[in-house]
Amino acid sequence: MASPHSLRILKEIEKLRNLAADTNPSSTKFILDTTPVENPGSNIILGRILPKSQPYNQVAFQIEMKLPIEYPFKPPEVRFITPIYHPNVSEDGKICVEIxxxxxxxxxxxxxxxxxxAVVERVDNPSVEHALQAEIGAEYSQNRTAFDRKALEMVKKHDEVFNVFDLLSSTPGAKLYSAYMDYxxxxxxxxMLLNQLKSSRSTNGLEEAVKECxxxxxxxxxPSIQKILLKAALFGRAFLCVNLNNPKNSIRPTVSLINDLCTNVIRDLRLINNLQHINISMPITYKQFELIGSRILIDRLLRRNLHEFATSVTKLLRMPPEEGENRILVQWAVxxxxxxxxxxxxxxxxTIKTRLSGIPGIPFIDIIEEAxxxxxxxxxxxxxxxxxxLSAQIDILLKLNDKEEALQKALSCGxxxxALFVxxxxxxxxxxxxxxxxxxRLKSLPLKLHLQTTSDQKVELTSASKLFRKAKNETVAQLxxxxxxxxxxxxxxxxxxxxVQLKGLSLVDTLEILLINFEKDADTLRKDFNVNDKRYWWIKIQAYAKKNAWTQLLEFGKKPTSPIGYEPFVDVCIRSQKLDEARRFADRSIYSSKLDDERLPFIFAKVQMVDEAINSAIKLKSIEALNFIEAKCHLSEVNLTKIRQSRDKIQDYDDNPLKNVFKIFNRGNRADE
Incomplete structure (x- = not known):
């Protein structure tokens, strides 16, 4: 900027900046945000005015001044960025001012x-004669009460932003914003402002300032104002763990929470701003996004056939495959x-098989049912x-009236x-x-006939037994x-x-009902029908879960040996939404000697014990376990980075041709010990 034209603009910008420092209550207040000085090549000045009249004095309104090439011989274009309910401001933000x-x-x-x-004066004193919105102008002159109410509602929408940008505001967020602009x-x-926030009598003044920004x-x-506010928040976050007077002081315990909050808001705002692109045209606010959630947003994108963009959204939000990418692929198939x-x-x-068969977790049954x-x-x-x-395959075959194939599949699985269902x-x-x-005609049939009355049962069972023995099918006759x-x-x-209604139930269902209220009778029935330990343990833990007998389940799990392992105890608690009960089975002081070391990372991940899950997976050098943890757990950025770094190291180790030599040396060292 060496020309007289450029020097004129520099002087004008400096005068605008001085308006913010003017302490006279009657003077015009203006907060300068961005200028061509910070953005070379730009001809736009952004700033915020603070009107004096009710109800506009409760918020700072951002305006844009676009300088033409002919300035100062041609006036700039002035437009309101912050929405305002005013007769002299059009819907697109243009204001009618004589100057x-x-x-x-x-x-x-x-x-x-x-x-x-002149703009502040026009906001404080509307002119009905020069109204750009005739309806609002008529309302201002004829129904002032309704006008003031609507104007106040519009102002309140921007109250949180106003608390940060108001020159007279004493909130922590306003101080942090001022500190950032001074820096x-x-x-x-x-x-000085940072020290004030650090030594604030209120609880964690700097943390509150970051949260307010x-x-x-x-x-x-x-987006440009979002960027300024987020930069102020990140500026304050950098000092959360630093005492300016005593840098060796301890770190605040909530820094990681602030980090997660910053990361999540930046990510969500990035998404919301992209939704406003002309190719997407889905303008929503941050609060609307919080209310509808990511799942409904994906549904809306899919209804517009924006599959590729929806996939990018799921990756940005790190949605589980079953809620995100896999669901999108199913919609594509439909x-x-x-x-x-x-x-x-x-x-x-x-086409569907080629595209989707290699992707784990795709619910093909949904595609089949739609077809x-x-x-x-x-x-x-x-x-x-x-x-x-298999049950889904059989159900579809029966719908297709392919009874023979459905029955054969049911019989082959044992x-x-x-088989009874078919x-x-x-x-x-x-x-x-x-x-x-x-x-x-069947050579082998695990049979269980479902009949209505006791008399019919005896007659038909006797008849069926004779028929099978006559056909020399002794196995089925015994069943x-x-x-x-x-x-x-x-x-x-x-x-x-x-x-107690037991008729018509299978042996498994009968045992489960008895276990809920009559455990001794269940044990007797189990012995009568020679139910093996593995099957009985499964039935028993499910029965305990159904009657909410968590104490009994915990005591049952303390038995020396379990034919089904101890992970099913965790699974049944999780299915019943009893996460605290499930975590007890991961208590190393009680169950550590009984838990399978190779399954420990998976158990810890299921009960959301993230650190223990990651450490045990790293100890086992299991990429599968690390992938499972990433898919199932709610991870912070620190843990996610740790998983990725560990996975890379394990992969490098697996790719190392000398790894077997290392194993031999390790075995030799252990033998020497």
Whole structure:
């Protein structure tokens, strides 16, 4: 800036800056934010005016002055950045002031200070004759009470920002902002203000100042102002662990919380500002984002078919795959199914399989069910061989009326309950004679017939047993006899215990109900039917969880040996949303000798014991465990960095061709010891 034109602007900017230092209560107040000096090449001056009239005197309004090339022979364009309810300000922020009219009131000698004063004067004294919004002008002149109420509501929306920028404000946030601006312009007042915040009688004055600046940034819509407020917050955060008078003093315990707050707000504001881009066009505020949450935001993006952008959002927010990226991929697959231009069902199925089969955690059953609703049966059949649960496969096969394949899959897995489910569905869909013939054709059948009345049970079980023995299928005949014996035992228990309904239940369900209230009878029934230890322990811990018998579960877990290990105890507590109870099973003083060392990181991660999980995973050099911790736990930036660094070191070690030599030396050293 060497030209007279540039020198004129420099002098004007210095005069604007002096307005903030003027202590006269009657003088015009103006806070300078950004100028062409800080942004070479820019012709925009941003600052905040502080009106004097009610209700506008409760907030600082940011205005933008855009200097034309012809300035000072042509007036600048003035626009309100902060929304204001005023008859002389248009919806896009332009204000009607006579001094800005080129050729009339504006002259080359008119300064920027004169313009600021004229704008403040017009805000304090609206002119109905020059109203840019006729409805607001009519309301101002005819219904002043309603006008004042609406204007006040608009002002209150920016109250938190005002508390920081108000020159007369004594809040910690205002002091921190002033300290940052003084530091920016190399003013020694910065250190004095920081010392005031450090020695504040209020609890943790500097911490409150950082929080207020962060809160103000989250309530501000202009990204440039957000940036200034966040810079002030980060400036204050840097001094949280430093006592300016005694640098060796202890670190405040909440620094990590402030760090997380800063990181999260910066991340969320970055997302919100990107949502306002013309290609997305989804303007929401920070508070609206907090209310709707990330899941609803992703749903809105998916409804607009913005799959790629939605994927970027899930990565930015570090959403779990099942809530983020995997859900987006499922939605993409559904779009492929409903796309009218896709008529080749085999090609659709192959495209989906090629794109998604290698990605862990994709719920293919959701895609299959959607394809079934759309009557794309070829797609359904071709996707059934992808990894989905057996029960889900069988359910789809039954819907397709492929009874034979559904029954064979149920029988091959050895799950009698699942086989019963299939048989019940088949029995309900075909005549009884066809059903009995189907049973006779089967060589091996783990059978459990579901009947309605006690008399029918005895007759049909006896008949079925004879049919199977006649067909020389002794194994199935024995299973039928066992079922008859279970029904007889259920009758006996119902008469003994009263108000207990056991008929029609499987052996597992019967044992579970008895364990809840009649544990001795459950133990007797278990012995009668030779239920093995592994299966009985599973039933028992689930029964304890259902009746909220957590003390009994803890005592049960203290037994010397467990045929199912001790991780299922943790899992059943977590399923019941009893995290504190689950953590007790990770108590090293009680269960450490019983827990499987290789599963320790996974157990600690499930109960959100993050530090213990990370340390045990590093000790085991398990990349799988570190990945599990990252997916399941709520991690701070410090822990996330630790996991990534450890994972890289382990990977480097695994890639080292000399690692086996190191192992031999380590074994030799242990032998010498």
């Amino acid at each position: 800005l009219n080129s050729g009339e009131s504006f002259k080359p000698t008119t300064t920027l200070v004169d313009i600021v004063k 920016k312009y190399e003013n020694q007042m910065s250190e 962060i809160s103000a940034a989250s309530n501000e819509h202009d 779009q492929e199914l409903v796309n009218p231009s896709n008529t080749n069902e085999e090609a659709i199925a192959d 079934f609703k759309l009557k794309k049966y070829t797609v359904v059949r071709r996707l059934l061989d992808v990894k989905i649960s 799950d009698t309950d699942l 048989l019940m569905r088949i029995k309900a869909s075909e005549p009884l004679s066809d059903y009995m013939l189907r049973l006779q 039928v006899d066992d079922e008859a014996r279970l029904i007889a035992k259920q009758d006996e228990l119902e008469k003994k215990l009263y108000n």
